[in-house]
Amino acid sequence: MALFGKKKKTEVLSESALPVHIGIIMDGNGRWAKKRGLPRKAGHSAGAKTFRKITRYCSDIGIKYLTVYAFSTENWKRPEDEVSSLMKLFKSYLEEALADFKDDSIVVKFIGDKAPFDEALRNLMIENEESSKDRDGMVLNIAMNYGSRDEIVRAVKNICSDVQNGSVLPENIDEQLISDYLYTSGQPDPDLIIRPSGEHRISNFLLWQSAYTEFVIMNKLWPDFETSDLDEALEIYSQRNRRYGGV
DSSP states (O other), X not given: OOTTTTSOHHHHSOGGGSOSEEEEEOOOHHHHHHHTTOOHHHHHHHHHHHHHHHHHHHHHHTOSEEEEEXXXXXXXXXXXXXXXXXXXXXXXXXXXXXXXXXXXXXXXXEESOOTTSOHHHHHHHHHHHHHHTTOOSXXXXXXXXXXXXXXXXXXXXXXXXXXXXXXXXXXXXXXXHHHHTSTTTTSOOOSEEEEGGGOOOOTTSSTTTTTTOEEEEOSSOGGGOOHHHHHHHHHHHHTOOOOTTOO
């Protein structure tokens, strides 16, 4: 049952109560498949459908930035056949996205290190980014081969390089400058991170950016996640008192 009945979220919460930036750790695909006696790749396929649905819903209700955790730097450790299935699914999805999202206002960006992916997948990422860059709607960050510690190490190395070449002075290094060297440079930090599946951990996701982010853990595997579940998370978020270390 939808928390807000048949009304859209924006008809219930004021625009000021909506988070500007939502992060979602899309978790539970494998367990969803196991519960049904299906191969893990079936869970990933079902999860991809949920991703499309939730992305469009976030765009429709006025969310400005959505960051989804699709594939982490640690996910390469999974069984080879599962990783191979995921790569095929990513390629299929990105090919479909070029057609599916062509009439949407969604701007697609990929955060993470693209280098380990094969050339075809890298080219699809670039094509999706290029074809959507002039749109004026929600920014969708898809975290692929992303790990927040890796992102911070990369930022530190790039700052060191710029200190060496004189374009950055050490005394000018502050929180904002570090943020400017992250994949999410120019974007606001997430206001809300949602983790389906009931797991209570951040899993190397947006560590720097989530210093004062509100978290909502939901006992729902990602393929079963509905727009009504997002509504519930948004309602919980709207009741939080965000003090940012103050009183």
